[in-house]
Amino acid sequence: MPDKEVIYEIKEGIAYITMNRPEKLNAIDPPMRQLLWDSFQDVKNNPEVRCAIVTGAGRAFSTGHDLVAMASARANEGPTTGDLYVVQSQIYKPIIAAINGICLAQGCGIALGSDIRIASSGAQFGWPQAKRGISSVSGPALLSQVVPRNIAFEFLFTGDFVDAQKALQLMLVNYVVEPDEVMPKAEEMAQKIIANAPLSIAAIKEAAIKGSEMGLEERVAFAQAKRDEVLKTEDAKEGVRAFAEKRAPVWQGR
Structure with a gap:
């Protein structure tokens, strides 16, 4: 039996949400989207949770929608892409994105729906939907609220990727650290936060x-x-x- 596509754990007041399809670079299919939505709902409603960290298993944070799954008859089952972003916005507890690798499209949306973003020095960011003949939800809805519109449009119109240092310059992320320091930095930040009221x-x-x-x-x-x-x-x-x-x-x- 395959592992769950999202691993959800709570340790000492911190919820850990790990996208767990490393063989697919954590591409998001309907079952994963449902599990992410369930996890965010628990973060929102569980009084034991003070802060959350969302990350990816393996070498990617998430490459966004699973395009193969998008073509299936079950592609629209469960929560929508937009539902994930909305529930994130309704969580009045800090969410930290520990961006351990490549982060594209809906993966970027989940990162932008987080409050603090910590990126691996090897991370890349992009919205390549226009190269696939599809449109974006997180780009128009979230990216244009984080960077100036002309910068957002360059991302969305070209589909080009940027590296972690460029993302830091654009203030897409708060910190860039070495790959093995991403989770320790996220946990350090979470501990600082939960020490407060x-x-x-x-x-x-x-x-x-x-x-x-x-x-x-x-x-x-x-x-x-x-x-x-x-x-x-x-x-x-x-x-x-x-x-x-x-x-x-x-x-x-x-």
Whole structure:
């Protein structure tokens, strides 16, 4: 029996989501898409999860849609490509993409749907759909929100790939590290994050995501409302007490 196409584990508050079709460079077929959606739903709803790391098994993060599977009668079963990006945007917990290798098309979409991106020095990025006579969801919907539109259009119109250093220059990724340092760097970042107050993190992310759809006055008002909610929590009181007492805070998530 083949291994599951997505391995989902929770260790000490960190959810690990590993795309697991290394022989296919983690190309995403309908069963994998369903498992990814299920994993993201658990990250969203499971109170034990404070942060998530998404990565790929083998030498690729993901090459995007499995084009062979796209041609099958079952290609449209289960969650859609867009459903994955939407559920990622509804998770008010940090998601870190540990980009261990080539990252294309829908793979790039999953990476861009993450909050912090750490890339291997050997990673490559691209949206080659136009070379295959198909269109992109993540390119128009997500890439154009991360880089200037002219840069996004160059990616999408040419289908050219860029290496990790160029991706860093374009601010597609936060860090570029050696291949064997990708997961350690992601885990180091996750540990820094979960050391902080979970309600504060959730409020910050929700305000940033929802605020991006608002005008300035609405954005400020929404961010202030989220801040005021957090100020009423036990964690806020604990943070102030711990600072005054010169000790590490003990977060309760309430």
